[in-house]
Amino acid sequence: xxxxxxxxxxxxxxxxxxxxxxxxxxxxxxxxxxxxxxxxxxxxxxxxxxxxxxxxxxxxxxxxxxxxxxxxxxxxxxxxxxxxxxxxxxxxxxxxxxxxxxxxxxxxxxxxxxxxxxxxxxxxxxxxxxxxxxxxxxxxxxxxxxxxxxxxxxxxxxxxxxxxxxxxxxxxxxxxxxxxxxxxxxxxxxxxxxxxxxxxxxxxxxxxxxxxxxxxxxxxxxxxxxxxxxxxxxxxxxxxxxxxxxxxxxxxxxxxxxxxxxxxxxxxxxxxxxxxxxxxxxxxxxxxxxxxxxxxxxxxxxxxxxxxxxxxxxxxxxxxxxxxxxxxxxxxxxxxxxxxxxxxxxxxxxxxxxxxxxxxxxxxxxxxxxxxxxxxxxxxxxxxxxxxxxxxxxxxxxxxxxxxxxxxxxxxxxxxxxxxxxxxxxxxxxxxxxxxxxxxxxxxxxxxxxxxxxxxxxxx
Ligand code: FHN
Numbered sequence: 001x002x003x004x005x006x007x008x009x010x011x012x013x014x015x016x017x018x019x020x021x022x023x024x025x026x027x028x029x030x031x032x033x034x035x036x037x038x039x040x041x042x043x044x045x046x047x048x049x050x051x052x053x054x055x056x057x058x059x060x061x062x063x064x065x066x067x068x069x070x071x072x073x074x075x076x077x078x079x080x081x082x083x084x085x086x087x088x089x090x091x092x093x094x095x096x097x098x099x100x101x102x103x104x105x106x107x108x109x110x111x112x113x114x115x116x117x118x119x120x121x122x123x124x125x126x127x128x129x130x131x132x133x134x135x136x137x138x139x140x141x142x143x144x145x146x147x148x149x150x151x152x153x154x155x156x157x158x159x160x161x162x163x164x165x166x167x168x169x170x171x172x173x174x175x176x177x178x179x180x181x182x183x184x185x186x187x188x189x190x191x192x193x194x195x196x197x198x199x200x201x202x203x204x205x206x207x208x209x210x211x212x213x214x215x216x217x218x219x220x221x222x223x224x225x226x227x228x229x230x231x232x233x234x235x236x237x238x239x240x241x242x243x244x245x246x247x248x249x250x251x252x253x254x255x256x257x258x259x260x261x262x263x264x265x266x267x268x269x270x271x272x273x274x275x276x277x278x279x280x281x282x283x284x285x286x287x288x289x290x291x292x293x294x295x296x297x298x299x300x301x302x303x304x305x306x307x308x309x310x311x312x313x314x315x316x317x318x319x320x321x322x323x324x325x326x327x328x329x330x331x332x333x334x335x336x337x338x339x340x341x342x343x344x345x346x347x348x349x350x351x352x353x354x355x356x357x358x359x360x361x362x363x364x365x366x367x368x369x370x371x372x373x374x375x376x377x378x379x380x381x382x383x384x385x386x387x388x389x390x391x392x393x394x395x396x397x398x399x400x401x402x403x404x405x406x407x408x409x410x411x412x413x414x415x416x417x418x419x420x421x422x423x424x425x426x427x428x429x430x431x432x433x434x435x436x437x438x439x440x441x442x443x444x445x446x447x448x449x450x451x452x453x454x455x456x457x458x459x460x
Contacts, residue, residue, distance in 0.1 A: 008241060011216055012259055014133065014186070015242070017335040018086035019293050020326075023137070023263055023302035024076075025091050025270035026119075028062040028098050030307040034273030045304060046271030049096045049143055053154045056144055059096065060108075067114040071309025073122035077130045079311060083319035084326030086334070087133035089189045089300060092120060092178055094137070094271075097144030101182075105173050108144055124182040133186035136178050138171075140222075141192030145170065149197050164197050172209055179213040190222040200225045200238060207239035220244050220261075233260060245297075249288060253295035253338040261298035264288065266315055272304040279314045282321035286436055289322070289333065290360045294349035296338030325435060328385050332358035332438045340449045341371070355447065358384070359425070359439040364432050371423040373450035376443045378423060381416035383431065384438040414439055 025046050034045045036052045043051040049059050080088055093099050099109035101120040110119055120136075127134040142148040143155075147167035151159060179185055188210045193203065203224030210219055218241045221227050226238025232245035233254065242259035249262050266285070267276045280288075285301065292299040303315055311319075326333065332351055336358065339350035347369040348362035355376075361369065415426040423441070431437045 011218055012241065015087075015218055015259065015261075015298065018133070019298050019333050019336070020083075020085050020289055021087040021089060021135075021261070021298060021300045022080040022083070022085045023089050023270070023300045024305065025094065025137075025272075025302060026305045027091060027094050027100060027271070028059070028066050028096060029094070030272040030305060031062050031065050033307065034269070034275060040275065044265075044271060045269045045273040045276070046091075046094055046096075048271075050152060053152070055155060056157065059144075063098070063108070063112050064114065066110075066307065068305075068307060068309030069115075071115075071119065071122075071305075073119075073126040076305075076311070077123065077126040077132055079316060079319060081130055081132055083323040084330060084333075085132070085301070085319075087135055087186050088123070088127060089135040089137050089187060090120070090123060092136040092138050093142070093174070095139045095141045095143055095192055097139075097142040097148075099174065101178065103174055103177055105170060105177070120178070120182055128183055134182065135187035135189055136182075136185055137189040137191060138175065138178070139192040140171070140190055140198055141195055142167065142171075150195060168202065168206075172206075175206075175210060176213060179210065179217070185214060185217055187218045187220060188223070189220050193222045193225060193227070198225065204239045218242065232262070233258075249291050250295060250297070252343060253297065256296070256337075258296070259298075260296075261300050262288075262292050263300040263302065265302045265304075266318065270302050270304055272306055272312070277314070279318065282318040283435065285318060286322055286325055287362060290349050290351070290436065291344070293333050293336055293351050294339045294344065294360065321435075329436070329438050332360065332384060332440070340447050341373075345369075345371075352447070355443045355445065357441045357443070357447070359441065361427065361431065361437050361439065364427060364434060364437060366427060369425050369427060370419075370421055371425070371441075372421055374418075374422045375448045375450055376445055378416055378418060379442040379444050381414040381425060381439055381441045382411040383414065383428075384411065384440055385434070386411060411440075416441065 029046045029048050032048055034041055036048060041048050041052045092101060097108055099106060102111045102118040103109045124134055143152060145167055147163050149159060149162055149164050151157060207219050207223045210217060221234045221240030221243055223240050224238040226234035226236050228235055230246045230248060233243035234240055242261060245260060245262045247264055266280055267278045269276045289299040303311055305311055336351035336353045340352060341350060347366055349360045351358045412428060412430065414428065417424050425439060
């Protein structure tokens with residue numbers, strides 16, 4: 001995957017700057033919301049076709065029930081932007097084959113629903129207006145299309161006439177629509193490449209095809225066959241511009257020039273499920289974002305909208321907390337590079353920008369934290385947030401603060417000294433209980449870290 005090309009460096013620049021994106025899994029599967037004929041169907045919501053072993057005839061009636069009258073592209077994009085997200089990846093077509101845009105190549109699309117409005121067109125317009133990059137998820141696997149093979153075991157549609165080559169022409173035709181009619185697209189986010197009918201040659205060919213339509217587009221590694229399961233990174237010479245860990249964050253980064261993006265659910269499903277309330281806390285989500293950035297990767301956080309076209313309230317609440325934190329601490333995330341330390345540190349994570357280090361303190365109960373092996377002369381240390389001026393506050397499990405605490409503009413200088421072990425930083429009382437405070441260290445010259453045995457520290 002890693003042939004160094006100047007063109008790739010240019011194409012990846014915005015992605016490396018962005019660090020934080022919104023994943024949107026939306027489609028007909030939102031209608032049953034994980035329940036089929038009164039029966040709770042296990043697994044992720046967007047797989048109900050498969051998990052409930054439905055036939056095409058069982059599933060097709062959902063098209064006439066999909067009418068998201070509360071859908072507002074403006075509000076969706078606004079919510080992503082206010083959360084501090086810089087790009088949106090939406091499922092143009094998931095494994096059920098249903099298309100969220102007006103495709104001239106099938107009736108199995110949004111124009112065949114009572115809603116009859118092109119969702120992707122509305123999002124493209126709003127993303128352009130609000131300067132958020134729009135990206136398209138597109139499934140190679142298609143449980144609906146008669147030419148896609150293999151069939152599901154219980155799908156008794158005859159295969160004699162099925163022609164996989166014709167399916168690929170159909171998919172290319174649709175990608176031509178998506179990459180011609182919706183303006184510049186940031187990423188072609190492929191998925192469903194794991195079945196035997198999809199091959200390395202087809203992957204290489206599709207990569208070239210997509211880049212021929214939009215030369216500046218970024219294509220994830222699921223266009224080809226090199227991905228190592230949920231770990232998501234590609235081993236060997238396969239097409240794709242970056243790795244895609246899923247529901248996990250790598251223990252360590254992969255070094256400079258190796259791009260990756262960890263995609264994750266906010267609860268336990270990608271597509272909407274009425275009963276899945278297992279929401280991660282805002283603090284956990286922020287720690288995941290910081291963890292990814294500290295290892296040189298991006299965080300793609302998923303939203304599964306309702307069939308009415310809204311974001312569930314617990315999601316909006318958590319995104320607001322993340323946006324609030326990024327308003328103060330964004331410089332410690334956007335455009336930063338991976339920590340210079342070979343492993344995560346016990347008290348938190350580190351990101352870097354030029355001769356600055358950003359210390360993300362996960363555990364504020366410590367009196368002191370240490371940066372082992374750091375030899376470069378320190379110019380100064382201060383917090384990113386302002387002095388707490390008046391009032392006090394408490395944080396609940398959501399990361400919501402009650403009570404009022406006004407922060408001054410001036411940033412707090414922090415006592416930090418060089419020592420044989422490295423740089424020692426004394427944590428001021430005022431940081432105790434703060435939501436993931438950040439300390440900025442500025443150095444005189446190039447950062448030099450002496451390699452030392454680092455105890456890797458899992459996220460608490
Ligand atoms: O099967 C899909 C799943 O539905 C979801 O889209 C995730 C998101 O990355 N990808 C596949 C599972 O690996």
